[in-house]
Amino acid sequence: MYETLDRSVLKSVGKSEIRPDARVKLTGEATYVSDMVLPGMLYAQVKKSPHARAKILSIDTSKAEALPGVRAVLTGSELDYRLGLYIVDKYILAKGEVRHYGEAVAAVAAESLQIARKAVDLIEVEYEVLPPVLSHMDARKEGAPLVHPDLGSYQYVKEVFTPIPNTNIANWTKLRKGDVEQGFAESEYIVEREYDNPSVQHVPMETHVAIVSWGSGDKVTIYTSAQSPFTVRNLFCNTFSLPLSNVRVVIPHVGGGFGGKAGIHIEPLTACLSKKAGGRPVKFQASREEEFSLLPCRSALTYHIKTGVSKEGKILAQKMEMYWDAGAYADYAVNVTRASGYSASGPYEIPNAWVDAYTLYTNKPYGTAYRGFGHVEFHWGIERHMDLVAKTLGMDPVAFRKLNALREGSLTLTGEKITKHTGDVVACLDAVAASIGYGKLSKEERQRQKDTGWKIGKGVAILQKAPAMPSNTATACVVKMNSDGSVCVNVGLTDIGQGSSAALAQIVAERLGFSYDKVFVKIDKDTDSDPYDWQTVASKGLLMSGNACILACEDLLRKAYLVSSHVLKACVDDLAHDGEGVYVKHDCENRIAWSRIAIGYAYPDGQAIGGPLIGVGSYIAQGLSNLDKETGQGKPALDWTFGAHGIICEVNPKTGEYLIRKIASAFDVGKVINPQLLRGQIVGGMLQGLGTAMCEGYIFDMDGHLLNPSFTDNKIPTSKDIPFEIETIAVENSQIDGPYGARGVAEHPMISVAPALGNALSQAVGVDLVHMPIRSEDVWRAMGDKTPIDNWITKSPIGSCRSDLVHTREVASKHGID
Amino acid sequence: MIAEFSYRGPTTESALLELLSANAHQAKLLAGGTDLLVGIRGGVYHPDLLIDLKKIPAYWNLVLQQDLALSIGPAVTINDILGSAEVRKYHPLLCACAKDLASYQIRNRATVVGNIVNASPCSDMAPALLCLDATITIASVRGSREVAIGDFFTGVKKTVLERDEIVTALHIPPSSASAKGVYRKLKRIQGHDLGIVGVAAAIVNGRIRIAVSSAAPTPVATKPLDRSLPMEAILKEVDSIISPISDVRCSKEYRRFMVLEYTKYLLGEVSSC
């Protein structure tokens, strides 16, 4: 929509407008659920399992119940409700058995946090500890203990997912395009290798927190730090069989989400405590340690890729096997598998493709949505693999990518055609390669290498992602005019820090022709008063809610023109408007001010027409289709956002210590709505990507205990960990159906940072790392050809519990020769 | 805090010693609290009583004597050390170790004495104190005694302190004044982190001292080594005092390698300054 308008004619879109919520956050006035206290509020704490897998033999809550100040105690035996976004496989509290370290087995609500904690300590649980299945690669095997023996009886979304009963496979997504065996037969080289990355945590600065009151008549009010108010409401009502109008979800400011707050998590348990406590509001806030183990994380991945290329370097066939470690419950992980399955090759044209993507249950904290929805994880494998294939061919990695990248006329893995307006990954690649001076060292760089002895390496990686969402995803916007001519905008899309309230205000200001300060986008969300939005995920918000805002503006204008045509005694087609009011095009003195029609117009004699001016816009994803369950073909993508990163690293060739001198990141965003906001998203996402690349990752012992459940040993990047130089680049090939040509880019900055680093390190000191995170010790081991440390699941203290671990699964063979 | 405890802030040393003696088994001394409160929250310590030592004026003393000996009271913070021009001039190794300790906010509270009483093998201040041959004054109702830093640590988070004793001062002897020293700490990120290994290299009275943290049950140091010793011999000495382990942070092989690498590097640096 309006994608052809050039930046020079746009008044608000394209400007670095100040976000409207910055002030209250800067003064400390902004209220988060963490800050809220309600009258009569109780505090909740949970009893958590110390075991990864165990039968619950008994739970004795009598001492807890007897403690003065305790108002409710719950165990799984009283709660017969099952939850699950896609596969309904989780009880609110563990029932009969625990499936992961940190799983909640009992909960208490009491007058104070201290009493609640004491009560939890008084609950006695007797377990029969069972041997856990920890590595997803072991969970695949015949005879592995079953995390969900009753998988065959669970409800699930049949159109989209395929769980395999009597296994640990929660989902199997297939994609079959063309004929891979034929493609391999015609290939000059076949390159095969396996790549790994561990689970990581989102680490929002505000941990999960909710306050729930289960009032009389089963009217429930939920205040929650969450990304998707309607998902919370709908899933809640589904679980408890309540009509939607019974439940109200309110979201004030949110202290970060990154996907961890995309669904429903602690609200049902908190609600049950409130119900048991006679309806008093109950607040539960996860401690940071609980955030790491009670709350979900990002699934780990093992990705096996086999690529066949022609002599010229064209990819002819690719077989991709993804093994996702979903942990104990399916949650979003099955959809991560599906969304990654259809995007599995990265932004390349693969004429013959075969994907098998599995979601595997293990006895570990479970995976949920995480920025990138699988794409950060699998791009590590793909982009490291592309460098390997290029090396095998003796081809420059940038040239190899350009030869195979998706471009106008290409077909994606699912058979979608790329057009001029889909986006240009090659432009992004060229931009970052130029920015880092790829392929050569400058005179300065050569001197620095000489002076310090640290080797300089340059690497690139490209990326793609489309929103992973249902084909009928929808959203809406309401624009209400105030009696002073300003407008208030309601959307269901939640501002969790990404700045949607600014971007959407700019779009509304642009479409209405108003100044930015006349448009106010309501920041807090309330399912009772805000219009439906599917979820604040998937980088679909700007496009879909932006379009809905434009449609709502046009509806408002239509209504305004109708009233104005009566007032100005002119035909609707002869009207125009500006920031002051509506006027007749050929007689612009004949005008009426907004303030005089905003809530209805009164004639001089007192008669009134019109009424409050409210514009409504609804937008639904168009032309999308479900994927064929056998072939994976279909049209799942609302839009594709492509991008690239280029990294310059410096490595100490003795110790493996390294630093990142520069990163250049480019994205084809269609149209930049707010340059400053975009830059903030790019830098923030990039650093989160560096965190996953350099230092983040869960570490378990052989019994499935999480060994790093706090910041002491689960590190995230600090202000000292940013690259010395950061360049952010926007490419603008308009998205025809995007608002002013824009497409989303919220997740993308995080994707492919890790392989860009891996490729740069490889160029610097010749190390070929296939697992994350990349610590200095990993570089050192690789340089010295020492055994790598697969540090996610440790023997005491290092090693891997995976029984068939083979690290160097690289097979680069000339076709016809073994 | 969820854990319950009471708090007392005696204003004289004799009151503090009495209190400590009467509550030896249930009390812990509170200085900066950056180790203690974390430990209480994490269920590692369960004191019934916290005795705040910060209300005793003499405990804040950071005094450079005429002979350039340095006395550090138990309330002196890491940032107090870094902010002292005198310490920077005459005992720079203390600053070299101090500046890498945690974050600025922590350094405003954490104390030098607290850092060694906590006796973590990862202590950042211990390497400096070991190289500089610090002595420790310990007091209780039963009197006071002096212990050399080399005898202070007895195991992981264990010292010679009895339950009713308090460290009332650290002394750096005049002979260590103007010692040159540098410190380097291997971390998992550039930002604040515990040391994966920490190495201090110093030239004290014309002889080399190397001290290492996070590579043995306690922080350790070589005896004074002759400057004329070849590098292999120095490295052999360092290797003989460390016994690194593998844990979630690092493998023992890499720890050992990095201790020796840092030793080489830091000796070069300290010889030229």
Add this chain to the structure above:
Amino acid sequence: MLIQVTVNTVVYEREVKENRTLLRFLREDLGLTGTKEGCGAGECGACTVFLNGKTVNSCMVLAVEADGGIVETIEGEAKKGVLSALQAAFEAHGAVQCGFCTAGMIMSARQLIHNNPRPTREEIQEGLEGNFCRCTGYEQIIEAILDVTGQLQEKEELEYV
């Protein structure tokens, strides 16, 4: 124990339990919720406040230790509704996203500038090391501080291809 604490120039007298942290005291007893709890263990800096002129992680300070002391929190940064120069710089440079780290970040930035009126980029990074931010990647925060200390030569911008 009865304590008297001056917070943002207002004197408060309250009865507190001896195990109460300064953070919980500020947030729950005094209703000053601008300072946040991010980890409760002195790692993340979201709880940074000034105690007697020095920034501390208030989750690791007991309220009783602040008895007779002076505390400054984010609520005291703006004066009579006017943002301080530091706050205005954060706003102008896009240094605020979800906002949960912001209070602590402003406190640390103020301490840094107080100690060093013209900090270099490296010194700023060093000074903010104890304040985690998951959203911004720190770059725009650093630019805001360079700007407010009169050192921002050229504003870094998004590049267009």
